[in-house]
Amino acid sequence: MTGYQRHEPVDRTIEIVNKSFSGTKRIPFIQKSLRSAKEIYQTGGHCTLKLSERNFNLKYDNRREITENMGTYHVTKPYLEKSSSVLARKISGFGTSRYSVYSPVSSTQCKGDAYLHLTRRMLVRILKNDCGLLNINKISRLEIQRILKQVGLRCTLNFISKQQNKKFIFNSIPHTPKTIKVLEKFMVVFPSFDKRILLR
Numbered sequence: 001m002t003g004y005q006r007h008e009p010v011d012r013t014i015e016i017v018n019k020s021f022s023g024t025k026r027i028p029f030i031q032k033s034l035r036s037a038k039e040i041y042q043t044g045g046h047c048t049l050k051l052s053e054r055n056f057n058l059k060y061d062n063r064r065e066i067t068e069n070m071g072t073y074h075v076t077k078p079y080l081e082k083s084s085s086v087l088a089r090k091i092s093g094f095g096t097s098r099y100s101v102y103s104p105v106s107s108t109q110c111k112g113d114a115y116l117h118l119t120r121r122m123l124v125r126i127l128k129n130d131c132g133l134l135n136i137n138k139i140s141r142l143e144i145q146r147i148l149k150q151v152g153l154r155c156t157l158n159f160i161s162k163q164q165n166k167k168f169i170f171n172s173i174p175h176t177p178k179t180i181k182v183l184e185k186f187m188v189v190f191p192s193f194d195k196r197i198l199l200r
Helices: 010-021 037-043 082-092 114-129 141-150 157-161 177-189
Strands: 026-034 049-057 064-070 073-078
Touching: 010 026, 049 114, 064 082, 114 141, 114 157, 114 177, 141 157, 141 177
Parallel strands: none
Antiparallel strands: 026 049, 064 073
């Protein structure tokens, strides 16, 4: 899968891909890259690591014509005319959003430690959308804010709302002293939580 940076075990990747076909056909992942030479020249600084949240899209893009439907997968062939492909792509794009405004997680989108920013985002998503992993019932934004403050992370109610219906990403958080400290505090609050599902 060109463009997808895998940080989870191979069996987990296979499971994620199979599930995505029956869902949104999108796989969220954390992309690692270094700051570009142009960016360093323009703004200064060093060649440091950047983390960006991306979506790997498995949705059919209408670049080829489907000739045979085989359930999850299809047999395709190139369109005979470019105009046919262009028309099919325009029709398929009606009513769909191209990207999420709140998805990038780079040094330009957050202040402070980008790893802690990412940790905060993933913990909020678990508390808001996957609280079953913690063996708890759905809780309010104020309660989520209180829990995050308890483990050493501050967040606004608006930040919590923006994570609505966003799934956490397995093995997305770098293993650093700061992130480990936060996750260990989180495990004090929720002893059944396994931090290994978040750590790379």
